[in-house]
Amino acid sequence: MLIRVLFIGLGSIAKRHIIALKSIEAEAEIFALRSSLESNHVEGINSIYDISEIPNDLSFAVISNPTFLHKESILKMLSFNIPLLIEKPLANTLNDAHFINDNNKTSNIISLISCNLRFHPCIQYLKQHLSNIDWIEINASCGSYLPDWRPSYDYKENYSAHREQGGGVDLDLIHELDYLFYLIGGPNKIHSHKKNLSSLGINSPDYAHYLLEYDQGIVTVALNYYRKTPKRTIEIITNNDVLIVDLLKYSIFSETEGKMIYSEKIERNELLKRQLSYFLECIKNNQNTMNPIREAYEVLKICLNEESK
Template sequence: MKVLIVGLGSIARKHITAIKQLTENAEFFAWRFSRDSPTFENVINLFSEDEVKEHTFDFAIISNPTSEHKNSLSKLLDLKIPLFIEKPLFEKIGEEEKEIVQRIEALKIPSYVACNLRFLECIQFIKKEIQGKRINEVNIYCGTYLPNWRPAEDFRKSYSANKHLGGGVHIDLIHELDYTYWLFGAPVKTDSQFSHSSSLNISAFDYANYRWQYEGFTANVILNYYRKDSKRSLEIVCEHGTYHVDLLKNEVSFMEEKIFSSSQNILDTYQSQMDFFLKYTLMGNDLNFNTAAEAYEILNLCLHQS
C-alpha cells in the first residue's frame, strides 16, 4: 500500500502512526514544496509533480494548513485516487472551492474529511440512545487553552492563532459542529457570533457561539481557546430526562446516573477513523460518510456569521 501525504506536520504523523498500527504493508511518500523540508524516517520526499506521477498511490492524505487545501486538492484530482482530507475542508467558501467539490463528485473520487470525534464511543452511544426521543434543548461546549496545545512552540505563530493562515476556534473546533450535524442533521435556521477579544491577543477568532435551530429544539454551541481547565461536553435535554456526555472522560450520564463509560481516549479515535477509511477505500466499498460534499455543507454552516 502506497500513501501520498501532503503536509507532514504533527497531525500527519498521527495518521501515519494509525496506519502502522493497522498494517505493516504501507509505504509513505510526502509531496514537499521546498527542498529545505525536513526528512522523516521511512517517509520518502517527492518534490515535483513528475516525481509524484512515477508512482501509483492507493490514497492521499491532505494535512497541510487549511489555507493550502484548495491548491493541494487541485493538484491531486488528476490522480483520481481516494482522498483523506484533514478537517476543515477549506478556510472559506467560494466558487473555486465549490468547483473542487463538484469535480470530486463528478470524477467519483472517494473522499473523507477527518472528523474523528464521530468515532468517540460516547458520541456513538448517545447517537443510538436518543433515537426516537423527544428533544427539547441541546447545549454543546468546548473550552480549551491554546497555549497548551504545543507548549514547546510560540502559540501566536501557529496556524490556529492566525487568521491569514485559516486559523480560528470556529475552524479548529469544527468537530463540535460536525458531530452536531451527525447527531441531529442539518438545522433549519442558524445564527452565530465570533470574537477575538480575549487576553490571548491573537488575530484569529478565539470565541464562537452558534445557535442552530431544529424543528422542536435549539442546539447551542460555544467554543473557545482560552479556558485553562478544559471542558468538552454535550447536554441533551429530553422530555423524559437529561443526558450529559463528557467527551474528555468518554462517559454518558442520564439524570446524573452513569449509563456508559469507555477507556478509549480521543487519541484512539485516529486509529478507529483510519481503520474505517481503509476498509472502505481499499476494499472498493462506497465511502459515503463525511464526504467532501457533506463537509462542504457543514463548513458553510460553520463559517456563517450573523
C-alpha cells in the first residue's frame, strides 16, 4: 500500500524526516501544505496551498512548523482523523497544550511527539536496566552553541531566538525532560530557574536549570545555548558507582569498574528512522504510541514549571 504523508512545515527538521521516510518507504508520496504561493519548490514534494486541497487518503501527517503554530495546525488536522507525528514540543504555552490535550478528538487518533532521543541506544539501555539500579542522584546536562545549529542562517532570525515563537533552551532542549519522564516518570516537586546569561542577544532564555524531587532521589537538568563545545550527558550516582552516559559518544562508562559497560554507535539520522519505523508499526497495528499527546502535555508542564497532578 502506497504511503502518502502530509507535512505542515518544510524546514530543516521536516527535510530530515523526509530522508528517514524515504529510506524506509522509497515510493512514499510526500505532500506539503505551504504557507505562501511564494514558497520555494522542493523537488519530489507535492505542494498544496489550502486545506481544501489536502488528499483524503493520507497515511499520516507531520506537524513540523514553528512551535507557536502547532495548536492551529493540530486542530486543523484533527478533522481528517489520521495519525499525527508532531515535532517537539507539543506547544509553546501550557494554555495551547491544555487546549490540544482536552480536545475530545485527540484521544481518538494515534499520535507521537517526536522526541527521538527515546530511540537512542543508551536511553534504550537505561530503559531496560535503570529500574534495577539503586540511583540516588541523576544529573542530565545538555549544552551547545546556538549559532552553530544552523550555520547558514542568522540565528537571531530563527524561532529559537524568540520566546513568542516557541524559542528558548527549555523548549528547544526538552529532550532531557522527556527522556527522564520516559525512564523514571514524573517528579513529586519541580524547581526551575531560567535566565539569559550569555551575549547571544536573544529574548528567549539561553539557560535553564531544573531540580526535580523524586521518592528515590534528586534529579537535576542543566541546559544552555552558549556552550562552544557540545555536551549531552547523564550522570547516574548510586551508593556504589557513578555511571557516565555520553549521548554524543553513544557510550556508558562505569567509574567503579573503570571501563565502558555499553556502547553502540549509530548515525544521527538513524534515530529519526527508528522512531518513524516504530510509528509506522503503531499505525499498522492500530495501537497507541509511547509518547502520545497526553504524555507530551505532562512533560511540557514540567518544562514550563507546573507540577503534574
